[in-house]
Amino acid sequence: MKAIEIRNKFLEFFKNHNHSVIPSAPLIPENDPSVLFNTAGMQPLVPYLLGETHPAGTRLCDYQKCIRTNDIEEVGDNRHLTYFEMLGNWSLGDYFKDESISMSYEFLTKSLKIPAEKISVTCFAGDEDCPKDTASAEAWKKVGIPEERIYYYGKDDNWWIAGEEGPCGPDTEMFYDTGKPACGPDCQPSCDCGKYVEIWNNVFMEYFKDKNGYTKLKNKNVDTGLGLERMTMIMQGVETPFDTELFKPVMEKLEELQKIDSIESRRIIAEHLRSSIMIVCDGGKPSNVDRGYILRRLIRRMIRHMNKTQIDLNELPNIIDLNIETLKEMYPDLVKNKDMIKEEIVAEKDKFIKTLNHGEKEFQKQIRRLEGTKTVPGSVVFRLYDTYGFPPEVTQELAKENGMEIDMKEFEKLFKEHQEKSRQGSEKKFKGGLAEQTETTISYHTATHLLHAALRKVLGDHVKQSGSNITEERLRFDFSHPQKMTKEEIQEVEDLVNEQIKKDLKVTCEEMSYDDAKASGAIGLFTDKYGDRVKVYTIGDFSKEICGGPHVTHTGNMGRFKIKKEQASSSGIRRIKAVLIKD
Numbered sequence: 001m002k003a004i005e006i007r008n009k010f011l012e013f014f015k016n017h018n019h020s021v022i023p024s025a026p027l028i029p030e031n032d033p034s035v036l037f038n039t040a041g042m043q044p045l046v047p048y049l050l051g052e053t054h055p056a057g058t059r060l061c062d063y064q065k066c067i068r069t070n071d072i073e074e075v076g077d078n079r080h081l082t083y084f085e086m087l088g089n090w091s092l093g094d095y096f097k098d099e100s101i102s103m104s105y106e107f108l109t110k111s112l113k114i115p116a117e118k119i120s121v122t123c124f125a126g127d128e129d130c131p132k133d134t135a136s137a138e139a140w141k142k143v144g145i146p147e148e149r150i151y152y153y154g155k156d157d158n159w160w161i162a163g164e165e166g167p168c169g170p171d172t173e174m175f176y177d178t179g180k181p182a183c184g185p186d187c188q189p190s191c192d193c194g195k196y197v198e199i200w201n202n203v204f205m206e207y208f209k210d211k212n213g214y215t216k217l218k219n220k221n222v223d224t225g226l227g228l229e230r231m232t233m234i235m236q237g238v239e240t241p242f243d244t245e246l247f248k249p250v251m252e253k254l255e256e257l258q259k260i261d262s263i264e265s266r267r268i269i270a271e272h273l274r275s276s277i278m279i280v281c282d283g284g285k286p287s288n289v290d291r292g293y294i295l296r297r298l299i300r301r302m303i304r305h306m307n308k309t310q311i312d313l314n315e316l317p318n319i320i321d322l323n324i325e326t327l328k329e330m331y332p333d334l335v336k337n338k339d340m341i342k343e344e345i346v347a348e349k350d351k352f353i354k355t356l357n358h359g360e361k362e363f364q365k366q367i368r369r370l371e372g373t374k375t376v377p378g379s380v381v382f383r384l385y386d387t388y389g390f391p392p393e394v395t396q397e398l399a400k401e402n403g404m405e406i407d408m409k410e411f412e413k414l415f416k417e418h419q420e421k422s423r424q425g426s427e428k429k430f431k432g433g434l435a436e437q438t439e440t441t442i443s444y445h446t447a448t449h450l451l452h453a454a455l456r457k458v459l460g461d462h463v464k465q466s467g468s469n470i471t472e473e474r475l476r477f478d479f480s481h482p483q484k485m486t487k488e489e490i491q492e493v494e495d496l497v498n499e500q501i502k503k504d505l506k507v508t509c510e511e512m513s514y515d516d517a518k519a520s521g522a523i524g525l526f527t528d529k530y531g532d533r534v535k536v537y538t539i540g541d542f543s544k545e546i547c548g549g550p551h552v553t554h555t556g557n558m559g560r561f562k563i564k565k566e567q568a569s570s571s572g573i574r575r576i577k578a579v580l581i582k583d
Helices: 003-016 043-049 097-111 134-143 228-235 248-257 263-281 290-308 313-327 338-369 378-388 392-401 408-430 439-459 487-502 514-519
Strands: 059-067 083-092 119-124 150-153 159-161 166-177 196-210 213-227 465-470 475-480 507-513 533-539 543-546 560-570 573-581
Touching: 003 059, 003 083, 003 097, 003 228, 043 059, 043 083, 043 213, 059 263, 083 097, 083 228, 083 263, 097 119, 097 134, 097 166, 097 196, 097 213, 119 134, 134 150, 134 166, 159 196, 166 213, 196 228, 213 228, 248 263, 248 313, 263 290, 263 313, 263 338, 290 313, 290 338, 290 392, 313 338, 338 378, 338 392, 378 392, 378 408, 392 408, 439 465, 439 475, 439 487, 439 533, 439 543, 439 560, 439 573, 487 560, 507 514, 514 533
Parallel strands: 119 150
Antiparallel strands: 059 083, 083 213, 119 166, 159 166, 166 196, 196 213, 465 475, 475 573, 507 533, 533 543, 560 573
């Protein structure tokens, strides 16, 4: 069964169970500072999981494009991916454990025809905070999973919370038995031996955690996630995602083009190129910070491995074309954006070639300083890697040509420390998650609407939002505009926003069809992400935008709006940083 068939079966199944199919949000999140990319299906639904009403109802399902960056360096083995697709279904205060488990079991055994005896499940074991999740276990027994295939684990395995505070709860996970021999008498789904593969996770958000502990939520939500690439691999009976139709044509082409054989390098090239294509298609650009840095890292790691296998770099546009051809049925936007995707990735490749040349010059400089020694210190090897993206194997080759060797042990120690810092940074980005939504961030979110409207009034209707980022301390707003704003324009925009705040304008929300929203004059951003019904937030007679929310009810208590900086973000895009000051 092909990946797109699994996706379509999933959406059709839940549609038949009264779920509204909503479109995938772009990879680059809107108004969510907790992550660089959408990391799971729940990420774009944060406002609705916190209580906002969704225009499509209380039962939702979708496929969500996701990027996870924690394990970039692990890509190259038989299972890690940076980009993946998550299938999910949600209950927003509607059904709960029994119905969720029953539907999951039905989809796996009836729609996908997975033999019931291949399925094992795990549930929360309970602790001093929250009781054992016997309700989920009983629901599994009711559908036919015997007690001996139900396992209990603690919070590390069967509990979900985004950050330290916020909605949370036990989850139940489904595992597929691959048929591989058990690693021992105690072999269970928690083993990493490869016998069991996790295929689906149903989270039951029934608690709220704060500094005082856990309390029960008034509305209980269900949030599920099923990884499409992993399920495709299982349904096709192959060993890795790289053996499925999502990667196979590209993997075969790389094997044909390579002069030095390396399955690891081919996987890295195929995976990182697919991830880069998806990020660029959704508006990402390589840079030295945040998500731009991740994209740059992916492209440069891919180029290093093209060099390593001696694949001609001039083949890159053809490999991009093949990728898009392979994926176009699943992601039609790739075809529409093909030229832009190729332009961005090839330009980054050209920059990296220059960087490699700089790195080689830096290496020669270091060699002169090390005259008389036979070993290049690991710190030099790491600096060339970290600053110039210079692969240690290239440094090793250059050292050999100069009759030297490199201190690989020291390099690996520094590299592991760097990895750990990166992971902590990524986790910190996610810290807060659902709990990030406070009175302050809601005010800042509303302020972006006022700012957007003010910019259009002062600069013209060509102004369109191209991204925003909100924290407790400030808002950052990116918008299309060809040149630097004058001091007078900045002041006029600031005054306009403050004028609306002082008027204490009422903020109202209406649900309507997308076409009606556009006809009413509402501004629509990232239009490919909207479903048939949308929410339109109106602020007095000043601003009208399609948005998920949440917003303040009146503008009067938001504080004084102050623009701290206006600068270039990228070509044709300006960036404003602003604060709300409570006088």
